[in-house]
Amino acid sequence: MRYAVLGTGIVGRTIATRLSSLGHEVVIGTRDPAATLARTEPDAMGTPPFATWHMAHAAVEPRSFTEAAAFGERVVNTTAGAATLDALKAAGSVHLAGKVLIDIANPLDPSRGMPPVLDPVNTDSLAEQIQRAFPDAHVVKTLNTMNCRIMVEPSRVAGAHNVFVSGENKGAKQQVTEMLVSFGWPESSVIDLGGIESARGAEMLLPIWLRLYGALGHTDFNFHIQGAH
Template sequence: MRVAVLGTGMVGQAIAGRFDELGHDVRVGTRDPAATMSRTEPDQLGNPPFPAWHERHAGIRLDTYADAAAAAELVVNATPGSVSLDVLEAAGAEHLDGKVLIDISNPLVFTPDGPPTLFVDNTDSLGEGIQRTFPGARVVKTLNTVNAELMAHPATLADGGHSIFVCGNDASAKAQVTNILTSFGHTDVIDLGDITSARGVEMYLPVWLRLMGALGTARFNVKVIR
């Protein structure tokens, strides 16, 4: 499948790398490919610059958001929530129409003191905002509840014995995304309902962040025991 992954950070790299590993035709979208390829410094979190990752994934083409999305059958939003709507606007509504759009973003606001908060209130979600803004896209919210490594390689933790969620209005889009998640190694994909259920998975972030603090690692996930 031809996949566009919008975003060059940890999440974009993990997802693009995983689709590539599985034999898909992957393009990564960025605002300005030349600028992205000229980066030599680690990002704010100390991760290596994109060109260092790209050297090891030379088969993956770096494009503008619009060119990557235009060429794709499936688009992944792997950008920070604070810029997601702008990035998707740059990708172009006409390049999202009718396509499955996997939305991984979280609506986090980072504050100088104290933990991050959310920039949507609890009667809305970023997933819904994206679906409203791009009504032709078939938005499926997923993967935002784990760190980048576990998104792409869930089997590295407890042989994949933990749960992941899908939210969206389009049943066939959710079925397609569930198949993709299964191919990644996710063993328990739970359909939470329409896109309004994105509120639940986005509002899960505060407890995820506290768990990361309590456990001293981001390598964890929840398994829904029933």
């Protein structure tokens, strides 16, 4: 399968690495590949520059959002929530139409201080905004409720825990579930919350996730819905 992972941050790199290691053809999308490769400083979170990561993962080529989306049979959005709609516009609706668009982003707004709040929230969600803006894409919200290392290696957290999927298209959710199973998620750990509107619930987990991170002092935890099965 050909995957376009949009976003060169730690989440995008982690997903791209995992998909590549599973034998998929993966490109990673960014606004300006040359500028992304030219950066030499870690970002504000201490993440090493993209070029450092790319040296160890040469199979994953950086491409413009448009080229990446044109290449991918599936598209994974890992851009910052505030930049997502612009990134997808740059990708181009023609290159998203008919494809499964896996949205892992969270609409975090750090402009009002820490911890960040959500925007949109409550009466809307980023996933719904994406689906409205790109009605011909099959948007599936998933994986946004945990640290990215757990996304691709769920066994980091001992015991049963869950990952959620939200989306309008049952076939798309099934394809995403198969991708999650290939990452190591037991099929029984995938909870289908419902239509894309239900992504509000998954996105609104972030505020307690951030406070649990503060309370526990680490990110190797995940939500488990006890009694779900």
